[in-house]
Amino acid sequence: xxxxxxxxDPTRPAQGGVLAEGLGKRxxxxxxxxDVDLYIPSGSVxxxxxxxxxxxxxxxxxxxxxxxxxAGRASVAGLDxxxxxxxxxxxxxLAGQYATVDGLLTARVNLEMVGSLYHLPRARARARAxxxxxxxxxxxxxxxxxxxxxxxxxxxxxxxxxLVGEPPVxxxxxxxxxxxxxxxxxxxALLRRLVDxxxxxxxxxxxxxxxxxxxxTITVLDRGRIVANGPPAELKARVGGERIEITLxxxxxxxxxxxxxxxxxxxxxxxxAEQPLVTVPVRAGTRLVEVVHALDTAGVDAVDVHRRxxxxxxxxxxxTGTQPPPAPEPQEVSAT
Amino acid sequence: MSAQASATxxxxxxxxxxxxxxxxxxxxxxxxxxxxxxxxKLLDVTVQPLMFVLLFAYVFSGAIHVPGGxxxxxxxxxxxxxxxxxxxxGPATSIATDLTEGIVDRxxxxxxxxxxxxxxxxxxxxxxxxxxxxxxxxxxxxxxxxIHSDIPHAIAGFALLAxxxxxxxxxxxxxxxxxxxxxxxxxxxxxxxxxxxxxxNTFVPAGGLPAGLRQVAEWNPISALAAAVRTLFGNPTAxxxxxxxxxxxxxxSALAWCALVLAxxxxxxxxxxxxxxxx
Numbered sequence: 353x354x355x356x357x358x359x360x361d362p363t364r365p366a367q368g369g370v371l372a373e374g375l376g377k378r379x380x381x382x383x384x385x386x387d388v389d390l391y392i393p394s395g396s397v398x399x400x401x402x403x404x405x406x407x408x409x410x411x412x413x414x415x416x417x418x419x420x421x422x423a424g425r426a427s428v429a430g431l432d433x434x435x436x437x438x439x440x441x442x443x444x445x446l447a448g449q450y451a452t453v454d455g456l457l458t459a460r461v462n463l464e465m466v467g468s469l470y471h472l473p474r475a476r477a478r479a480r481a482x483x484x485x486x487x488x489x490x491x492x493x494x495x496x497x498x499x500x501x502x503x504x505x506x507x508x509x510x511x512x513x514x515l516v517g518e519p520p521v522x523x524x525x526x527x528x529x530x531x532x533x534x535x536x537x538x539x540x541a542l543l544r545r546l547v548d549x550x551x552x553x554x555x556x557x558x559x560x561x562x563x564x565x566x567x568x569t570i571t572v573l574d575r576g577r578i579v580a581n582g583p584p585a586e587l588k589a590r591v592g593g594e595r596i597e598i599t600l601x602x603x604x605x606x607x608x609x610x611x612x613x614x615x616x617x618x619x620x621x622x623x624x625a626e627q628p629l630v631t632v633p634v635r636a637g638t639r640l641v642e643v644v645h646a647l648d649t650a651g652v653d654a655v656d657v658h659r660r661x662x663x664x665x666x667x668x669x670x671x672t673g674t675q676p677p678p679a680p681e682p683q684e685v686s687a688t
Numbered sequence: 689m690s691a692q693a694s695a696t697x698x699x700x701x702x703x704x705x706x707x708x709x710x711x712x713x714x715x716x717x718x719x720x721x722x723x724x725x726x727x728x729k730l731l732d733v734t735v736q737p738l739m740f741v742l743l744f745a746y747v748f749s750g751a752i753h754v755p756g757g758x759x760x761x762x763x764x765x766x767x768x769x770x771x772x773x774x775x776x777x778g779p780a781t782s783i784a785t786d787l788t789e790g791i792v793d794r795x796x797x798x799x800x801x802x803x804x805x806x807x808x809x810x811x812x813x814x815x816x817x818x819x820x821x822x823x824x825x826x827x828x829x830x831x832x833x834x835i836h837s838d839i840p841h842a843i844a845g846f847a848l849l850a851x852x853x854x855x856x857x858x859x860x861x862x863x864x865x866x867x868x869x870x871x872x873x874x875x876x877x878x879x880x881x882x883x884x885x886x887x888x889n890t891f892v893p894a895g896g897l898p899a900g901l902r903q904v905a906e907w908n909p910i911s912a913l914a915a916a917v918r919t920l921f922g923n924p925t926a927x928x929x930x931x932x933x934x935x936x937x938x939x940x941s942a943l944a945w946c947a948l949v950l951a952x953x954x955x956x957x958x959x960x961x962x963x964x965x966x967x
Contacts, residue, residue: 416797420966441799452794454718456725468714469800471707497725513794 369394369552370415370521374424376576377410384410386576388424392554392569394520397547399567399584400556401664406573408556409449412525415554416446428521429552442470445514449525451506452513455499459490459509462498463516470517477516484512487542503530511539515546522546524555528562540565560664564588572667580671591662591670592618592633596643599656603628612650616643622669633662633670708801715795715808719782720815732778733820737771738827744891745831752892756924761836764828765918766890769910771820772853773885776860779813780873783864787964796965806961810857817853821846836922845920848942852913855946858953865960885910889935895928906932909945916942 372390376383385407392398400408413419415426417437426433429443453462460481467477485491488508493501498509507530514522527543528536543566547553557563563570564584572580572587580587596616598609603625610621610630619633634643640659647654699707723729744767749759786792786805795805835842860877867873887905888894894905905911915938918925927935934941 418793418796438799441797444797446793446797448790448793450790452790454791455789456722457718461721465714465718466794466798469711469795469798469804471710471799517799 369396370398370426370428370554372411372415372424372426375411375414375421375426376423377407377414377419378422383422383576385414385421386423388573388576388578390426390571392552394552395547395550396568397543397553397555397566399563399570400554400573401558401560401563401570401667402556402573403558403664403668405575407576408573409525410576411573412446412448412523412554412556416444416523417441418446442517443520445517445519445522447507447510447514447522447524447527449529451503451510453498453506453509456497458495458497459485459501459512460494462509463512466513466516472516480516484515487515488512489538504532504535507531508535508539511542520550521552521554524553526556526558528557528559536562558664560591560667561661572671574668574672580667587667588662591667593636593662594634594638594659595662595666596632596634596638596640596657596659598630598632598647598652598654600628600630601653601655605652605654606630608650609647609652609654612646612652613643615646619670631666633666634659704801708804708807711800711804712807712811714800715804716811716815719809719812722782729778730816730819732774733771733816734823736774737767737820737824740767740771741824741827741831748891754893754924754926756926757836758924760828760832761834761923762893762918762926763891764824764833765921765923766888766914767828768821768824768849768917769852769913770885770890771824772817772849773856773881773910775813775817775820775853775856776863776881777874777877778816779809779857779860780864780867780877781870782813783809783861784867784870784873787865788869792965806861806957809861810854813857813860814854817857818850821849821853833923837920841920841922844939845917848913848916848920848939851946852942855949855953858950858957862953862957862960865957865964884908889914889926893926893928894935895926906935909934909942909949911935912938912941912945 370390370392372388375385375388375390377385388407388411390398390411400411402408410419414421415428415433417433417440420434428440431440431443433440454465457465463481463484464477467480468474470477472480482491485494488511490505490508490512493505498506501509507527511524511527514524524543528539531539540562543553543555553566555566567584569582570580570584570587571578580590596613598613600606600609606623606625606628610623610632613621613630613632613634616634616638617632618635621630621632623630638659640657644654644657647657741764744763745760749763752759754762792805835845837845863873863877867876887901888908888910889905890910894902894911897905912934915925915927915935919938925938
């Protein structure tokens, strides 16, 4: 499938943004990432959507100079990630999939250390640490050892560490993993603010909803390759926003249920005889009462009817017509 | 000045060198701050050497006869070298720990000097080794050990010990970079260090060892180091009449051993560090 839909002017380097052309990373015989083109204009948000092993983390590691590409090239803030790696690091912030803070130091000392390594003057590093502890709601825990922190607090501190250098380009690898709903909403609000202030943001996620909430462009990765790329509205138009799921008592009623749902459908019904379960993408505004009524009229013996948001699995089913691969080892890709 | 505003051109060589040094010191300070949280880390370089000096001085001094000045005069050179050999364990475990946690990725995504990670460990662990050296010297003096040579020789003796400590720390860093887990480090280190420091003239003169073992002890670099330190401090060396060349020229061979190990280990360590941290 063609990769980048968005046109851009190749003569103008992405000043604050990110540009990748034909990016690939091979581990032995396996391509963890292949033929990836990205264009993220300065001040916009890219959501990299995919399952474990889709190549999201590999892409982030190449763009943040932690891994060298095996093919293609990439630039961040107008600087090549291989040739100008040192200067790229001055302009980026990274919060990886696992919190990379020092458990044997206090939260404040962690941030001051990062500030020193950005070569901020000592007073500035201290002031910046205070600002960020306040911003991320860690001011009360500033003097505590990080190893006593909860997972969510660690992630917030990690995010704070990525913001110390006021980076124009910020990379976040699954930033809301391990956060409770409140923490997730707070994080989304904070990221919105950073983007409004001009930060370019690249984030990875396994949740369509999260990509939809934050990203200007969503790139869907599957086994190292781009399978879809475009604004969230476009992706949702292709995939359909909502699903209705009907669970039946036996697999005999499956076809009848699928027929009854045709009136509301916005796409192909998917039948799972094992469960037995029918999933149909439905038009916005479909009323559940009407669905239940239609099923009843058709004599379908449903034990459960519910409506839900489209998930990443639905995206894969719609875009590739196949079930997503079972989650392999992180950062690697199944050979099939 | 924010990092955002500062970086428009590549910094000059002088600025990069200054940053390299300050980055290394920042990381050394981080390692030393860990000691405050895990004071047990300091036991290796404080209580353990003190205990060794006291144990050997009181338990063995009656049983082992050393010609030319008594066992305690003989003991210190050996125990100093042995303790500094154990310096391998410090950088090996802390580097292996850093590598298993994500912290190295954090460092690598920052605009800090690439060499600062290793140099930071080297600086903080060298400080620990020097503390151990000071404690052992003091405890030696307490149990009656003395330097019988002149000041230049005494300085040369301490300089040689510092060089040896430095060499062992590089070996430790390499071990830490090769190890899969921090726990593996301790096991491997002890399996190597114990025979290496005991099949030597560290605690008993090699002349009394059975044939075979004696040859190993006489050619053991640890023996050359201990003999060199004893010679430079004017302590008895208790060398047998037909000692091999390295023991007859201990200072020279000790220097040569350190130079040889560094010449091999430093490039290997740097290469291994690049490999371990390459994505």
